[in-house]
Amino acid sequence: MAESKPIFERVAVIGLGLIGGSIGHAAKRAGLAGHIAGYARSGETRVRALEIGFIDSAHESAAEAAKDADLVILCVPVGALGSVTAEIEGSLKKGAVLTDAGSVKTAVIRDMGSHVPDGVHFIPGHPIAGTEESGPDAGFAELFDNRWCILTPVPGTDKAATEKLTRFWEGCGANVDVMDSKHHDLVFAIVSHLPHLIAYNIVGTATDLEKVTQSEVIKYAASGFRDFTRLAASDPTMWRDVFLNNREAVLEMLGRFSEDLASLQRAIRWGDGDALFDLFTRTRAIRRSIVDAGQDTDVPNFGRDPTHKAPSGKK
Secondary structure: OOOOOOOOEEEEEEEEOHHHHHHHHHHHHHHEEEEEEEEEEOOOHHHHHHHHHOEEEEEEOHHHHHOOOOOOEOOOOOHHHHHHHHHHHHHHOOEEEEOOOOOOHHHHHHHHHHOOOOOEEOOOOOOOOOOOOHHHOOOOHHOOOOOEEEEOOOOOOOHHHHHHHHHHHOOOOOOEEEEEHHHHHHHHHHHHHHHHHHHHHHHHHHHOOOOOHHHHHOOOOHHHHHHHHHHOOOHHHHHHHHHHOOOOHHHHHHHHHHHHHHHHHHHOOOOHHHHHHHHHHHHHHHHHHHHHOOOOOOOOHOOOOOOOOHHHHHO
């Protein structure tokens, strides 16, 4: 349902891939912006974004796109956020809200914070949604529906600005939580970053095995391996930057995981069926809780139809 009046008159989206494109689609669906200005490094991407229609104007620099914007959203890899903020620093008007879509927050505050002019409301954000697709054709308005967006405003942030950005994300279909940046990074080290690291590792291990051919890996992937490949297909640049910029929290969670994995290894070696059963029972309950919370589906095959390819990057 469209807003009777835009929340932000002019929105600048820097980065026009899956997240940036989906923000544009969602904002247009709900009438959240009077005008959406877009920028991407590739001229081809800018042209395609205009053709699709999730932006109203395309600009040849991030600074040009950010000029006069009431809300600026940086949808670029975490490692590039500092340099992009430096580029647009002189274009940010007083009273504007500056946010991002990165999945690491403490490093983002460190890298972006020194380039934020006085009078600009810096409210880092993390929409928890995505697919393995990328590029301007991958975005779609429903990406954020009933998903979470975490905001980590820096100390002293204007409360009204945070509330306004919250309304924007809610208008995009998301549920919004506010938390401290360090707590955010610890939470997502275990629920997102470590699972991706494990996925990259297990898929890499499978491809390196001499006694298992690549054709067998592909042929029999439905037995469980397939769901790791979905995570391992995620954008390499983005995840390289995530691990390098959240290393302390990831290493802490990886150490805990390694200890628990060693305990599991001992249980298998010594035939401790009770320990295995107890663990599997507890983890099964977590899965049920996720379904009950509306964050996944309990239909067969996790709701994925292998015979159907959804349009525009929908999975």
